[in-house]
Amino acid sequence: MKVKAFQFNGCKKCFNETLLLKKDSSIQLELVQNPRNWKEEKIDVAIVCGYLLPEDKEKISKIGSSAKQIIAYGDCTTTGGVFGLANQKGWSITPIDKYFEGTTKINGCLAEVEELKSEIKGEEKPKLKALCQSCKRKSTCEFLDEVKRQIDPFEDEEMCFNDQGFLCNGYVSTECKERCIDYGTQCRGCKPMVPRSGIRMLGMFGTLMGNVEVATEASKYGATDKLSDEDDDVTESLPDVVGNFFRFTLPTSGLPKGKIPSKGSVLEDIFVDRLIEEAPLITGLLGGENAISLTLSLIEAYEKGTGIDVSEKTVQYRKDLKNLENQLKTAMKDQDANKYENITSEIRRIAGNMNLSNVFFGGFKTPVGELNDFEEYKSQSFEIFEGNYKNGRIEFGIDSKGVITKIKIKEE
């Protein structure tokens, strides 16, 4: 079966993951790094990865009409993904449906290659459960009067994150392979189970909080921007409602595009207005093949600037992760699917998953190996210090609430 994977814009993690299809001898895979130069030919399956802009519309139509089946693989392509947050600042990151109808969609950030393979081979789809049904935490849905942030310590290892006041998008997500929830990180909603999942989660979270109000009406800026105001209780306690509720789905949320002026680049427009504790999770998602080094650079910038000391064991695990990132680049260059698989398993062992959910400020959120030595490399709760932070190719500033006000990421 002739299958081609096309990489459009942004992070290449989903595109790279398609390499694993090579392990199936019935799939003849070619990775097309630059679809704009692709000479059209008839193919069985086209896999589209990366986020799409209006200038990609024509190429998408051509790919669609050359292939018997077109699969949008990953949130960037299906819903705009984390890059779609830049639409708050006026960008036009567009879900594939607007450019070509009838695509098969595989959501996820990182999207799951097992689902992709079954789709290509026409296998019967397993019925996915709601994420909460596969979560070890127990939900009571009791009313709360406090919203917490990821920098606040967890009180209970068994209680649902939402019941503790932390926002967990598990209520509106399907079960997944990467399972951030098992690595001390609330579900951020990359596999939505329902349309307009952000709006639904916002409603549910507001209801759970009982006595808090969320301002969702349009303002002079438009509804998206209203959500970044600070005149309601949720936004006051959890600054950045847009980033927390529409992290992967802003272009399909139904909310109008924002009118906040762009800072200049897509990356700046994604990061600015996000929270400091969320930043490593964003670099872990959209950093593509540099996700590990970028995430660690950002974390280490804040640690250095605020005097957080990390243990030798943390340093060693981080070094291992950086080595693995280099090895992964070589495996991609050599198009070696077996090596890619082994290296990604090792990354998952240390970082929890390919979203690096286990990696945080001061160390790791959950044990990597033996439970009894976890104190040696456990992440530390930290305070917010307004200021500017710099390390390697990353430089950013935060305000007194920990909201990112500026960021520069130099090209490698």
Ligand code: SF4
């Ligand atoms: S940002 Fe997420 S969905 Fe987009 S390509 Fe990277 S891993 Fe895939």
Ligand code: SF4
């Ligand atoms: S909302 Fe999150 S923490 Fe709560 S049960 Fe669902 S997945 Fe688990």
Ligand code: SF4
């Ligand atoms: S737990 Fe993580 S990987 Fe799973 S759906 Fe939620 S955000 Fe996505």
